Amino acid sequence: MTEKPRLRKLNRRDERPHNSSGKPRPQRQHRPSQGKRIAPSRPTRREAPEPANDAPELLYGRHTVLSALESGRPCNRIWVIPALRYDPRFHQRLNDAKQQGAVIDTVTPERLDQLCQRGRHQGIAIQVAAYSYWQLDDLLAKARTVPHPVLLAADGITDPQNLGAMIRTAEALGMQGMILPQRRAVGITATVAKAAAGALDHLPVARVVNLNQALEALKAAGYWLYGLSERGSIPLSKVTFDRPTVFVVGSEGQGVSLQTQKHCDHLVAIPLAGRTNSLNAAVAVGIALYEVCRQRSPAWDLTQGDIANP
Numbered sequence: 001m002t003e004k005p006r007l008r009k010l011n012r013r014d015e016r017p018h019n020s021s022g023k024p025r026p027q028r029q030h031r032p033s034q035g036k037r038i039a040p041s042r043p044t045r046r047e048a049p050e051p052a053n054d055a056p057e058l059l060y061g062r063h064t065v066l067s068a069l070e071s072g073r074p075c076n077r078i079w080v081i082p083a084l085r086y087d088p089r090f091h092q093r094l095n096d097a098k099q100q101g102a103v104i105d106t107v108t109p110e111r112l113d114q115l116c117q118r119g120r121h122q123g124i125a126i127q128v129a130a131y132s133y134w135q136l137d138d139l140l141a142k143a144r145t146v147p148h149p150v151l152l153a154a155d156g157i158t159d160p161q162n163l164g165a166m167i168r169t170a171e172a173l174g175m176q177g178m179i180l181p182q183r184r185a186v187g188i189t190a191t192v193a194k195a196a197a198g199a200l201d202h203l204p205v206a207r208v209v210n211l212n213q214a215l216e217a218l219k220a221a222g223y224w225l226y227g228l229s230e231r232g233s234i235p236l237s238k239v240t241f242d243r244p245t246v247f248v249v250g251s252e253g254q255g256v257s258l259q260t261q262k263h264c265d266h267l268v269a270i271p272l273a274g275r276t277n278s279l280n281a282a283v284a285v286g287i288a289l290y291e292v293c294r295q296r297s298p299a300w301d302l303t304q305g306d307i308a309n310p
Helices: 062-070 091-099 109-115 136-143 160-172 190-196 211-220 281-296
Strands: 057-060 075-080 103-106 124-128 150-155 177-181 205-208 224-228 245-250 266-269
Touching: 057 062, 057 109, 057 190, 062 075, 062 091, 062 124, 062 190, 075 091, 075 109, 091 103, 109 124, 136 177, 136 205, 136 211, 150 160, 150 211, 150 281, 160 177, 160 190, 160 281, 177 211, 205 211, 211 224, 211 245, 224 281, 245 281
Parallel strands: 075 103, 150 177, 150 245, 177 205, 224 245, 224 266
Antiparallel strands: 057 124, 075 124
């Protein structure tokens, strides 16, 4: 029996029609469309430059201005309402500032509202030289003059009201200084000074480029580092603060960063009894510093002795 010849199977390319010359059509070259526009590349995002250290600051509020005048901080200009110009608390200090070259303007409250951008100026404002930060070595040298000094290290605090409240509390409770990072955190501004209510003139504040490196330098100087965290494994009251101490407090939303936690000796927590699971950063600092004072001085321990009935 004769076997039928097999037909060669044509693929789709072979089935394409040819032109009249019998030659296969040349493949079409792809050309970019004429109307398509290429989007320009975005410029590299740059971080905002740090404010100049020698830029003048505007401070306002009676306690803040009075503290600046008492400390002898150089000032360029003072704006005051008539009712305070000859007030016994300010009269002599304003005259002293005038003799040192400051210009004193007696203005209306509306003018102060405009200068302070509706801030609570209480009738007086002052333009002073920018805050002069301490060097870390100088801060440590000053802290060595007291036994078992206590410092604060702020990790990414961005709220000026919180920072000012921390400075005010630390100075009021007799602490030795504070350390701020240079980037991604608020520095000493007029709002911070207003919230600190004059404490900046008595509490040294150092600003460092790298906070974690500064923490290691503090360890080498003999300090013990305690990070304040709601996830801390040790209750605050279980720690005995009988050595040089640094409290590390984190930002309002993130807390102490994971990288900074690695440099802490311990993470301590403040036990809470309510449904709120965290505290404001400034409030947590106040509780921690009060615990140090309570342990070191019986006069601070309100849990000892009976409270007399009225």
